[in-house]
Amino acid sequence: MKTCAILCAAGKGTRFGGDTPKQFLFLKGKMIIEYSLEVFEKSHFIDGVVLLVPQGFEDIAKSLKNKFSKVISWDYGGKERADTVKRGLEILKGECDIVAIHDAARPFITLELLEKLIAEVETHFAVAPGILAKDTVKFVVDGHIQNTLPRSNICLIQTPQVFKFDLIYRGYEMFKNELFTDDLQYVERLGIKPKIIENSSINFKITTKEDLLIAEAIVEKGYWQ
Ligand SMILES: Nc1ccn([C@@H]2O[C@H](COP(=O)(O)OP(=O)(O)OP(=O)(O)O)[C@@H](O)[C@H]2O)c(=O)n1
Numbered sequence: 001m002k003t004c005a006i007l008c009a010a011g012k013g014t015r016f017g018g019d020t021p022k023q024f025l026f027l028k029g030k031m032i033i034e035y036s037l038e039v040f041e042k043s044h045f046i047d048g049v050v051l052l053v054p055q056g057f058e059d060i061a062k063s064l065k066n067k068f069s070k071v072i073s074w075d076y077g078g079k080e081r082a083d084t085v086k087r088g089l090e091i092l093k094g095e096c097d098i099v100a101i102h103d104a105a106r107p108f109i110t111l112e113l114l115e116k117l118i119a120e121v122e123t124h125f126a127v128a129p130g131i132l133a134k135d136t137v138k139f140v141v142d143g144h145i146q147n148t149l150p151r152s153n154i155c156l157i158q159t160p161q162v163f164k165f166d167l168i169y170r171g172y173e174m175f176k177n178e179l180f181t182d183d184l185q186y187v188e189r190l191g192i193k194p195k196i197i198e199n200s201s202i203n204f205k206i207t208t209k210e211d212l213l214i215a216e217a218i219v220e221k222g223y224w225q
């Protein structure tokens, strides 16, 4: 059983701002993208990683490919995240049975989480980490509450999202004109009910400058190596 990863690092970081996409910024001595690459590198369950970067960042892609032996290839991503994932899936077609799709902007994944997701995919076909909502959740339109959602059924979804390769490939083929905000939706639409593994909120996505301050504090306080 061959397992590969698609590392989505082709975003521009518009909400974060600045010239350098957030995944290439340094967080206490190494680039944000390197945190998750180190975990993929360490895992005996991962056979290869495909890295997708924005146009103009080929030097970084090449240097990461040299540094991490599991990076088997790199390419440019697409305009939207879903376009980037599509490119990764095309590169890996015929190369693996299981694929883990991860945001480079989420540095704090653990080996334990990654391997748990990979173990569960055998029985559940699609598996992802998530956190249960801690606050009350409202459905809001134009700044006005329409209704209150049942909190115990609300889960905020993270990555890596792990799939049987043929299933996610089929989902992306069937719904090629959709730009869903995560990969699970492509298989949900095929009638699959993906499994959720409850996880820590430390696996958050660095989206704004405020998030980088939190990430720095996590590393500084020794919650992360
Ligand atoms: N066309 C894109 C867009 C996003 N991503 C990646 O998908 C992850 C999650 O996306 P997000 O946080 O939205 O990153 P950006 O698209 O860079 O941010 P923004 O929407 O603020 O521009 C990031 O690792 C990002 O690099 C990607 O590979 N290709």
Ligand SMILES: C[C@](O)(CO)[C@H](O)COP(=O)(O)O
Residues within 6 Å of the ligand: 081, 103, 156, 157, 158, 159, 181, 182, 183, 205
């Ligand atoms: C895939 C994702 O990280 C799951 O929470 C998220 O949907 C990415 O969203 P973005 O619009 O690319 O920030």
